[in-house]
Amino acid sequence: MIHKFSMKGTNIVVDVNSGAVHVFDDLSYEILDYYKKYDNEKIIEMLSDRYDKLEIKEALEEIQSLEKDGQLYSEDIYKDHLPVGDAKPVVKALCLHISHDCNLRCKYCFASTGDFGRHRSVMSPEVGKKAIDFLLRESGGRRNLEVDFFGGEPLLNFDTVKEIVNYALEKEKEYNKHFRFTITTNAVLLNEDHKKFINEHMSNVVLSIDGRPEVNDRMRFRIDGTGTYKDILPKIKDMAESRNQTNYYVRGTFTRENLDFSKDVIHLADQGFKQISVEPVVAAKDSGYDLREEDLPVLFEEYEKLAYEYVKRQKEGNGFNFFHFMIDLNQGPCIAKRITGCGAGHEYLAITPEGDIYPCHQFVGMDDFKMGTVMDGKLNTGIQNYFSNSNVYTKKECMQCWARFYCSGGCAANEYQFNGDINVPYKVGCELEKKRVECALWIKTQE
Known part of the structure; x- marks a missing residue:
């Protein structure tokens, strides 16, 4: 999967699975609209009324080289790094x-x-x-x-x-x-x-x-x-x-x-x-x-x-x-973080003044999400596992979204507040996050 967008005259292409980000000229950028639908000869024919045939051929070769190197249309290998459901979560x-x-x-x-x-x-x-x-x-x-x-x-x-x-x-x-x-x-x-x-x-x-x-x-x-x-x-x-x-x-x-x-x-x-x-x-x-x-x-x-x-x-x-x-394209979050997000409910917990335990500060006061109390040290591992097993692969919308490894599936509390389910993303939040990522990537191209 790739995502392409233009911002202030700059054509940017993101390879979702590898995380590679590219700046394309107008020709190469337009080729991507046809690249996976037609063979090279057909693409050259379709664009030859506006571009030189040799330039189209060279652009196609460059795109094919990027694909061969795993920087465009790369496979999703993150599924292989999904958290093991039976593993005991570690609170940090x-x-x-x-x-x-x-x-x-x-x-x-x-x-x-x-x-x-x-x-x-x-x-x-x-x-x-x-x-x-x-x-x-x-x-x-x-x-x-x-x-x-x-x-x-x-x-x-x-x-x-x-x-x-x-x-x-x-x-x-x-x-x-x-x-x-x-x-x-x-x-x-x-x-x-x-x-x-x-x-x-x-x-x-x-x-x-x-x-x-x-x-x-x-x-x-x-x-x-x-x-x-x-x-x-x-x-x-x-x-x-x-x-x-x-x-x-x-x-x-x-x-x-x-x-x-x-x-x-x-x-x-x-x-x-x-x-x-x-x-x-x-x-x-x-x-x-x-x-x-x-x-x-x-x-x-x-x-x-x-x-x-x-x-x-x-x-x-x-x-x-x-x-x-703030996006680090050289050494960003680890694979686990890209898949599971902030860790609310399993790695990260909230404690009330009385010592009650909740998945995060935004779940405090919701009785269904009370996980125990620090006074006796007991923890509801069922709720903990429910959160630890939630990730970008348990959310249908995320599976189809180019920005899933930037937001890691979004905020569980927002998802529950608006949809009653931590595995159903909050749409307005998703759209704003995608726009912020596009802006952040454009900023990187200007540095």
């Missing part, structure tokens, strides 16, 4: 819900403004330590482990964050493990004490801001209804600078109320941020700010505008990284 990462409470009331919050549809609570140090013990036990021979502090708003319970980090570090040598910590915060409470500890111990920090002041404050506001932009911007800037503009992300969400989201990305870049992620909202149908199929043409245009500005600024020496445009 936890999302610790330090606080099921929040000081904001963001309109689009999937977590029901922090309480995940339950009650407001915070994690105790005892539960956090039990979670670390659970990860140490379930990680098997895996040495490198990840812990993400999440909410609600984690800074509401930062003393517990500190205690859990210190406990995990004490256990590293005993278990021959290495922990990598991250934290996500809305930055409203961010102070020097938080910054110092985060910079000493967190490999990455995600700082939430949606972009332009009016966009941010329309969605992200305090309990009393006041906006946050003017208060959080200097704190987030200071945090980014304190980390030398690396190992952080400013992370925003765009909705139907700001379909011109490229302006928000550029606004953040103009504030000096070098690591930016602004992502599409996943909101309930007819919520008013949910993204719809009719919005896709506008969003596609926005991604192209952003890609063009991205390249322009890189060439001017004033570039920034945009999370969804």
